[in-house]
Amino acid sequence: MQTVARKASVERVTNETTIALTLTIEGEGNVRVTTGFGMLDHMLTLTAFWAGFDLDLTCNGDMHIDAHHTAEDVALCLGQALATALDDRKGIARVGFARVPMDEALAEVTLDISGRPWLEWRGDEYLPPVIAGEEKDLWREFHKAFASAARMNLHVSYLYGKNGHHLLESASKGLGLALRQAVRRDRQTVLSTKGSLD
Structure with a gap:
């Protein structure tokens, strides 16, 4: 039985950023990212590749100020594309977990595509300022x-870890691997006792 490819495109235009993004969940890890901030490009590439997504993303932001607006708006667009591509999230495994080491650094990522937004951010003291x-x-x-x-x-x-690049890379790969687990289809129904994820 053929299934419809889960894919979404998002465009965002503000006084701070102009973004065009296309995300394909059943991809091959083909990633083209240009945000104007090299470290963000690197981490997005790692996440999409480890998730098995195809990601085409361009952002023209107010980098003459700093990278804050660019990073935040890109994240909003990526999250919106993922939510749109997953639609009602029927059939997905929903939960993912990963630990991926990078030299001396180790981060852990756990997620639940539950419809209930929350970020828990721990171990921040290991990141350099x-x-x-x-x-x-x-x-x-x-x-x-x-x-x-x-x-x-x-x-x-x-x-744990000492190098900021290594710590972020560990987390970015872990996020990709956890997403790969969570978006996989392994049932016909929504994985929730209440019958929906919202």
Whole structure:
């Protein structure tokens, strides 16, 4: 039996960013990302690749100020695309969990595409104050925006590590792998005793 490909496109135009994004859940890890912030491009590429998604994303943002608006708006668009592509989330496994080491660093990601947005952000003290020229808080705000728009309960815990790049890479790969688990179809019905995910 053939199933319809789960895919969504999102465009966002504000005074701060112009974004065009297409996400295909049943992809092959083909990723083209250009946001103007290299570290964000790198982490988005890792997440999409490890999730098995195809992602085509361009963002022209107010990088002359900093990367905050770019990162937050990209996360909102990515979360919106995921929520749209999953529709009523019927048949998905819903929950994912991963730990992916990167040299000395280890992060843990647990998520539930439950319709109840929440970000739990732990181990922040392991991140250096500045990563790739931006305050570390940018990454919390990125994940918060993504969880909110995707209507997802997302827990990111940095367990140990010293290098900020390595810690973010561990979390980004873990997010991708957890998403890969959560979006897989393994039933005919919604995985909820109340009969819906909202």
